[in-house]
Amino acid sequence: MANRQNFLDNLKNLGMVMSVALEHTRDNLDQFRTNGTLDQVRQAEWLVTKILTLAAQLEKEFDVLETSIDKAEFIRSYAPINQVSAGFLGSASSLCSGQ
Numbered sequence: 001m002a003n004r005q006n007f008l009d010n011l012k013n014l015g016m017v018m019s020v021a022l023e024h025t026r027d028n029l030d031q032f033r034t035n036g037t038l039d040q041v042r043q044a045e046w047l048v049t050k051i052l053t054l055a056a057q058l059e060k061e062f063d064v065l066e067t068s069i070d071k072a073e074f075i076r077s078y079a080p081i082n083q084v085s086a087g088f089l090g091s092a093s094s095l096c097s098g099q
Contacts, residue, residue, distance in 0.1 A: 036044065 032044070
């Protein structure tokens with residue numbers, strides 16, 4: 001149970017960190033545009049490229065997670081039917097075999 005809760009906590013923390021980072025980026029972008037040195041602009045370009053790569057990797061992971069969640073919900077929604085069917089089929093096979 002701890003691993004599942006840690007996973008949820010990590011997702012929540014990731015959302016908060018990204019939200020704060022976005023807010024700070026918006027607040028400081030105009031000042032950076034007007035006052036940043038050429039070296040700082042190059043550094044920012046490199047960092048943005050690195051962040052975009054991480055964002056693409058996160059998007060892939062989230063797609064996998066969403067697919068897993070969708071499959072789990074689908075399986076759960078049919079689990080009672082499958083259990084009833086298995087019980088019925090088990091009863092029917094025992095009747096056919098004379099048990």
